[in-house]
Amino acid sequence: MISSIAELISDRIGAMPAGERRAAQTLIANYPLTGLKTVAEFSAAAGVSSPTILRFVARLGFQNYPEFQSALQDELAAQLQSPASRTLDPGSAGGAVSPMLEATLDNMRETFRHLSDKQLADIAARLAERRGKTFLIGGRFTDPLARYMAAHLAIIQPDVYHLAGQESIWRDRLIDMGKRDVLVIFDIRRYQDSLVRFAEKAHHRGVQIILFTDQWLSPIARFARHVIAGRTAVPSAWDSSAALFVVAETLIGAVTRQLEAAGAKRIRDLESLR
Amino acid sequence: MISSIAELISDRIGAMPAGERRAAQTLIANYPLTGLKTVAEFSAAAGVSSPTILRFVARLGFQNYPEFQSALQDELAAQLQSPASRTLDPGSAGGAVSPMLEATLDNMRETFRHLSDKQLADIAARLAERRGKTFLIGGRFTDPLARYMAAHLAIIQPDVYHLAGQESIWRDRLIDMGKRDVLVIFDIRRYQDSLVRFAEKAHHRGVQIILFTDQWLSPIARFARHVIAGRTAVPSAWDSSAALFVVAETLIGAVTRQLEAAGAKRIRDLESLR
DNA sequence: GGAGCGCTGTATCTTATGTTACGTATTTTG
DNA sequence: CAAAATACGTAACATAAGATACAGCGCTCC
16 A cells, blocks of 8 residues: 655656656655755756656656645645654565664664673774774675775875785785784674784784674784674575674764864865865 | 744643634644645634734744745654654663664654555566666665675576676666666765766666655655665664665565565576686 | 667746745733 | 724735646667
8 A cells, every 4th residue: 555655756766757756866865855845956956857746746646846836745744733643553564674764773872782882982992092003804795894984084194005805815915914013903793814813913912902803703803902703694595784884984984083173184185175 | 932833822821812713723723634724724724814814924934825824834844754752761871872873763753654566566576577677876874785686686586786886887788777777866966966976867768667765755756666665763863774774674675575586596596606 | 680669858838835025813011 | 983094805906836848869779
């Protein structure tokens, strides 16, 4: 059964021509606000012409544009009056989406529950104090997380390096690492031997290791100065790195805040270089 | 300090003549819906004449009725986009961590609220049906997401390619792309011209584009067959890609499920190769 | 490769919305 | 109690909004 206009749209969006689909996507993207504006504004936002908007509305079954707007307003009114209806009832979902989202949200809450503010502040402080270099590395599936963090950190401070490619390539970088340096490692099951060996060698050189891992803890935890254990279980064939991703973003934000003064100048300098 | 229009009204309602006060009360009674309707409807609801409504609006400091409506819409937009502001208790948080987590969780809920099961299923089906090749590419900060998704998809099906490095390198890959192929693009603010140009060219070659973007929609949405608009606002200097990350994981899970039979065999084959 | 169909945008028209002018009613003040 | 000022509604107006007709373009299918 189709109750809301949003559902109606996503039900029929597949059978729409390109222009009307753009209209639909624009409306859904910030629903329902765009639909409350004038046809001209709607069409401009979607990058199509006014008649396309009107055809789109007609395809949804409305006689004219005002009727469509009234329907949106009624829906909005119902929504605003009972905020409860916004927290979606579990029954309606049914599909494969909701369980995945719910599990992910739970994972994040759990991950942060086991993570004190102080711990995060300590790690952020360590990343922000620029005595030495910062290296980041990840495993097979978590390497993108290392890249993501490196991409941000490299903007607000110098000497940030993402270790990529062949194992032999990282190993050679060990020569540059010392006790003033920090190594951020992402490693979740199944833990990679190559990463463990690398971590061990770095540890022996006095490098401080910050480890992002799952709740079962990678063997690298043994060498790590700081360990962040994220929940990874979701109803999927794969483990989820989403909780670790959010921790990474939180740290990026915290480090940025600490380097505000120096960082802001650096960002301006970078902008002017582009 | 007066922030919302509702506060503004209740601040001045005492100094209003009878007719305008009725208008004010009617608006407050089911705020802000009545204000989004036409002057005629508003006046009918309040039991006064149209000019009274206009005088009421003028007294609030607006130049004309449309300006008043725009202000209401903006307010509504802010409210709908961050449900957090409606529930959040300032006391519990304190530290810098919790607001970030809360915002991220809200972003995810909001993102999925605008994303129907059917839409996700359609995209997953498109990714799972292996008529052609699958290409993934991302912007400056979102490229890791493309990598993450590519790393998973490449395991369960052949012909998955992540486009990395120089722009000139991707462009050369265009020659391999046709209408049977799918291009997954991640692009959030600030949108990259190079990516837009690339998307346009791919689109002209008939490639189906699946776009991950933010709620303001990258210009690439114009060329995209499917658009996923994730919420990115967090209390940080950076935008958050976490919501898009979770959508990506959800899709990976869905595609994996669809390819279960074929995929399981492929995974076993890969395992035996390691 | 060609013919047909369908989609989209430009330009025009019509509708209805917001706005203003003015006369009447009501309230307030001297 | 009278007179003035303010508030309100009716009606006419101008403007901007939505609707439509039509032509061009791209796409699909034969």
